Amino acid sequence: MKHGPRDDFGAEISTYLEAIEDEELQALAVEMSELVQSAAPKAAASIKWGIPFWDSDGPMCAVSVHGKGAKAYVKLQMMKGTSVDDPDGLLEGTGKDLRHVKIPLGSKAPKTALKKMIKQAVKVNKDES
Secondary structure, eight states, X not given: OOOSSOTTXXXXXXHHHHTOOSHHHHHHHHXXXXXXXXXXXXXXXXXXXXXXXXXXXXXXXXXXXXOOGGGOEEEXXXXXXXXXXXXXXXXXXXXXXXXXXXXXXXXXXXXXXXXXXXXXXXXXXXXXX
16 A cells, blocks of 8 residues: 555646546536635645645645536535635535535536635634634
């Protein structure tokens, strides 16, 4: 069993996005990645744990794709999701801090709400650093 960093650790997030075979799913993942980057332009983006990951004064969020066909979705993970406001009830999960939003293929992402959460995540990390 191999231990240590993955071969893709630290790679550009485009390597993950370009490898997504389903064009619609790829487009949604790119859209979510661009949303994160626009909401947190100073955040550092790279591949960690095999997925696009953003750091801003600490771990902030990640984007990943799941499923196939009609059951496919993109997940936006908020590392400190329990510390951000979620008036629309978008966040799911039961972990200590981590929460996520599932955006099913073919649905419209709630960009305004997600952008607010991402900006708040930046502030939470800055306040805690």
